[in-house]
Every structure is written in C-alpha cells, then in structure tokens.
Amino acid sequence: MEKYLLKILGSGAALPSNLSNQSAQVLSMCGRNYMIDCGENAQAMLRKYNVNHSKLNHIFISHLHGDHCFGLLGLISTLDMLGRMCDITVFSHPGLEEMMKPMMAHFFKGLHFNVHFEEFAPGKHELIYDCNGLEVYTVPLKHTIHSSGFVFKEKEKQRHIIRSKVDFYQVPVRMLQHIKNGGDFVTEEGKVIPNSELTASADPIRSFAYISDTAKSERIVEYISGVDLLFHESTFLDINKARAKQTLHSTARQAAEIAKLADAKKLVLGHFSARYKSREEFLSEAREIFENCSLGNDGAEFEF
Amino acid sequence: MEKYLLKILGSGAALPSNLSNQSAQVLSMCGRNYMIDCGENAQAMLRKYNVNHSKLNHIFISHLHGDHCFGLLGLISTLDMLGRMCDITVFSHPGLEEMMKPMMAHFFKGLHFNVHFEEFAPGKHELIYDCNGLEVYTVPLKHTIHSSGFVFKEKEKQRHIIRSKVDFYQVPVRMLQHIKNGGDFVTEEGKVIPNSELTASADPIRSFAYISDTAKSERIVEYISGVDLLFHESTFLDINKARAKQTLHSTARQAAEIAKLADAKKLVLGHFSARYKSREEFLSEAREIFENCSLGNDGAEFEF
Numbered sequence: 001m002e003k004y005l006l007k008i009l010g011s012g013a014a015l016p017s018n019l020s021n022q023s024a025q026v027l028s029m030c031g032r033n034y035m036i037d038c039g040e041n042a043q044a045m046l047r048k049y050n051v052n053h054s055k056l057n058h059i060f061i062s063h064l065h066g067d068h069c070f071g072l073l074g075l076i077s078t079l080d081m082l083g084r085m086c087d088i089t090v091f092s093h094p095g096l097e098e099m100m101k102p103m104m105a106h107f108f109k110g111l112h113f114n115v116h117f118e119e120f121a122p123g124k125h126e127l128i129y130d131c132n133g134l135e136v137y138t139v140p141l142k143h144t145i146h147s148s149g150f151v152f153k154e155k156e157k158q159r160h161i162i163r164s165k166v167d168f169y170q171v172p173v174r175m176l177q178h179i180k181n182g183g184d185f186v187t188e189e190g191k192v193i194p195n196s197e198l199t200a201s202a203d204p205i206r207s208f209a210y211i212s213d214t215a216k217s218e219r220i221v222e223y224i225s226g227v228d229l230l231f232h233e234s235t236f237l238d239i240n241k242a243r244a245k246q247t248l249h250s251t252a253r254q255a256a257e258i259a260k261l262a263d264a265k266k267l268v269l270g271h272f273s274a275r276y277k278s279r280e281e282f283l284s285e286a287r288e289i290f291e292n293c294s295l296g297n298d299g300a301e302f303e304f
Numbered sequence: 305m306e307k308y309l310l311k312i313l314g315s316g317a318a319l320p321s322n323l324s325n326q327s328a329q330v331l332s333m334c335g336r337n338y339m340i341d342c343g344e345n346a347q348a349m350l351r352k353y354n355v356n357h358s359k360l361n362h363i364f365i366s367h368l369h370g371d372h373c374f375g376l377l378g379l380i381s382t383l384d385m386l387g388r389m390c391d392i393t394v395f396s397h398p399g400l401e402e403m404m405k406p407m408m409a410h411f412f413k414g415l416h417f418n419v420h421f422e423e424f425a426p427g428k429h430e431l432i433y434d435c436n437g438l439e440v441y442t443v444p445l446k447h448t449i450h451s452s453g454f455v456f457k458e459k460e461k462q463r464h465i466i467r468s469k470v471d472f473y474q475v476p477v478r479m480l481q482h483i484k485n486g487g488d489f490v491t492e493e494g495k496v497i498p499n500s501e502l503t504a505s506a507d508p509i510r511s512f513a514y515i516s517d518t519a520k521s522e523r524i525v526e527y528i529s530g531v532d533l534l535f536h537e538s539t540f541l542d543i544n545k546a547r548a549k550q551t552l553h554s555t556a557r558q559a560a561e562i563a564k565l566a567d568a569k570k571l572v573l574g575h576f577s578a579r580y581k582s583r584e585e586f587l588s589e590a591r592e593i594f595e596n597c598s599l600g601n602d603g604a605e606f607e608f
Binding site for chain 1: 320348
C-alpha cells in the first residue's frame, strides 16, 4: 500500500519568527504531491525538504491572507527556472487570479507552462478536485475573511476478488469488473452467488483534512469525521483563548476537542503564533483532550 | 564618527539554494536604515539579523525581476503587524506600483501607514533621494531589463571651525555658519582672514555603491569612482563568462576589474549563482585583480 505523507514546510502564523516559516504543506497522496497554502519562502522549503516538484501540479490556497499565499509568485518563478513544462492549477477563493494578473503579466512573460486558477465558492462544502483516485472537498471555516479547509480523500475503492471462489464458480473474465464493483454473479444454471462470497472488503479509504485559520467550529466535524490525519490550526494556547476568539483563531485545546469530536485518528497542530517561545505547551494542552497528537513544526513529516 | 554598515540579507541569484536567500541588503547610513532590493523572505532576514525596522523608511529596488522584489508584499504586511505607523517609500523603475496595486488593495486594507512609490527613469544617472545628509543616485546598468545600481553618498560637509582661531579673531557667533561653509572673515579693521586659517578640512565624504544585475560595464566607473564600499554582482565565475555574457551578468573577475578601475576602497561580491557549491573561488578569482575583496554571504556585515 502506497504510503501517504504530509510534510510541513511552514508552521508559523502571520508574524514570522525565527522558529518557522509561514503556512505551507505538501501532501503526497495517490502518486502526486499537493501543495496546501503557499506562504512566503515555500519554494525554498520545497528545496530544503527535498519535495519532488515534478509531481506537484496543484496548489490549494485556504484563504486570501498574505501568510497563506505570498509564496506563489516566487514558487511559480522558480518552477519555471527549473525547467518546468507542466501546467499548475491553483485552487482558491475568488479574486486571486484577478489580483495577481498584473504581476504575472510582467514577471511571467515567456513562462513555459500555464497557471490555471480554479475558484471555489466561499462558505460551502463541495467537491473541487476529482482525479487520480483522489477527491478534494472544501470545508467552510469561521475566520475574518472567507477561509476554507480541505479534505483529501481516496475515492471509493473496488472490492478484492477472492481468486479461489472466482475460479470455483468459473466466473468469466468479462464479469470481474462488475464483481469488483460489488455486483453478484449469476451462474449458467441461474444460481445467484452473492458478492460477499466472491470478494473481500476493499482497502479502507484514507483521508487527510487540513483545517486552516478558523475559530473553533463544530460545524466542520461532520465533514472531517474519521479522517486518518487531521491538521488543525492552533494559533494560541488556551490561556489566550479570548484573543483566539477575537481574531477568529483556535487554541490547541480547541483543536484537540474538534479532533475528538471528529474521531480523527491523529491530530497535527500548527499555525503557531510567534508570541510563544516554546511549543511543548501546545502539545501537552492538546493531549489532555486528544492523545494522538503531534506538533507540525517546519520539516515535520507524518505518514498515514 | 558614525559607523556605516552594510548588512547582507540575501546573497543568491534568482534560483534559490540552501546557501542563501535572494537579493536584499540593508545599508545603515546617516542615522537610517535603507533597504536595497527585497527578494522573497527579506522580512524574515530582517528579523534574523536584528535590523532595526523602525529606522527603515526607504526601499530601493534595482530592477523588476522577482528575485529582487518578491519580498515587498510580505515585508509591508509584517511591518504593519509590528505596529508601524510611518510611511514607506519604494524607489523603482516605472510600473511596480501599477502592478502591485490590486494585491495591495486586497491584502493591505486598513494598513496603518502609506506606501509611496517613487519611480526613477531607466538608463539614467540621477539624484533620486536627498535627505538627512545623504544623496542617492541611480547608475544605469546593462541587463535583460532596465536595471539600476545606486550610489549612496554623504552630502558635502561643513569645514571644522578651529576654536582657538575663531576666539583669537573674535568672530561673532552669527558669522560661524558662513565660515563653516568656507567663507572668509573680515575684521572690523577690514582685514581679511582667509577661511583656511579659521577652519580645518571637513570629514571625508563616505559613499557606497550597489551594482545590481549587469553585464560588465565600464560606463559605470565614473559614477562609482572612489567609493568606500562597492557591492558588485558576480553571478558567475570567469570559467562561465560566456554564460555571464549571454545572461547579462558579471563574473567575479569582472567585478574586480570594475572595482579596480573605479578605485573603490573595498569590494563585496554577491548574487552568486546556485550552480556553485563553494564560494571561495569567487574570492580567489577576484583577489587576483583587486585584493580588498570579501564575499557578501547572507548575514555578512561590512563597516565603512
């Protein structure tokens, strides 16, 4: 089974610190690399953390705050210098293409690939990408501007054929796809062999949810229910929860509460405010609520 | 005498490397900090290298290639978060304001200071800044697009009054400014005391020249003649001088030749291509021509 990997390129909130870059992650899933948010310096982090950029064709921007997208210009520019020929698609809330247009027209004259912008609707939960066995859904968040999370989810998989049973009932090859899809088999004598006898369960569907800048929102739980890996912003510690509420961000405790409600398998914290010198308290605070939790510091990797 | 300081924030050419950030420097001169070029991540380097941003009100962009200005959006954004109230002036070739306008309109709603753009004429040597005892002149360079160097130069200074002489001739206080400016003194008896008897020479005028992306250009020598500190790009080693010629960049040897022709006191090399693993060869190559030479690596500082 292909190992899926989340790599954190930047774990800091808007104000930069010496500890971290701004938000950017790369998800390796279903044979491709997907960039999620692209804060300043993301291109340098791609290099530092050895991300294969030839497999990177899609970038998902959670919301139009600078610390989540100011790295786009530099990234596109560098990919071009590295000899890229494949197009890039940038998913974002409406407006990004329009506002980047004049800079792109100047700086990307003679670019060797196209940059497509796909705008998704604010405040909705909808499918925005479906390709290569992967689906990506938006998750409406609660922030000072329209902000979206993303759920990356394998598509429904086929059931596994039980070879010995298929041979026993002499199922013709042309019927195998029908059976993988869950269909029963009818013998020449008219006997119905139920699918459950011919197949074993499909592999479990793996999924990852990225919950970007947001106040604690229980509304999202239904969308991220049961994910294998949940990234949830935790800009603040609970001691500053008034500040979190005011700025529409979450605390580590709140992130853990959401992870618990959603029955996620693992929680990764990130988007840490520069005001905290150490991050260990984020971890201990969250673990009081949700044990399987890690810090998503710059360079951290999580398999699922 | 105030010490002037050049601090290198980014020493790399366009393609990022693990060795360096893209072009950005801060010049501390005449009581203020001046940023010269603002490649991506310059704001993080300001923090890393402890630059006092409250003294930073002016940014000079040498040319409109991304590796020299993609850091502007992030820098402005961060300065605002840090509570800045003072305006910032960005000097550049024409077009930057226009192309940044839509992004600024979105990302900088409610900015607590103004960003003024001052456009200077391409291909000219002219005074673009005159304030605080400092003048800044453009230097026309030879690159794939309009590119300018900058000369930062103290203004003409006043001569030093020789106290004992002034007392001896009973020069009235109201005449002192006239004498500092080089004027003679006429006693009540009508005797002319030449200025040279009343004053000592003014302090020498200190200057710094920043020579950004350019092919070797002897035309610039007259503009940078005698500078205390010369930064000159040296993207390539001489072994790749054909490539330098083709891309309108300089080699370390060529930078040294210009430093020698200009009779600069010290040369700093930078804008190193990522193709070279080590930078020592830049230094040895340049020193064959011009001995007082250093590598302008990220974080390096040069007093003058």
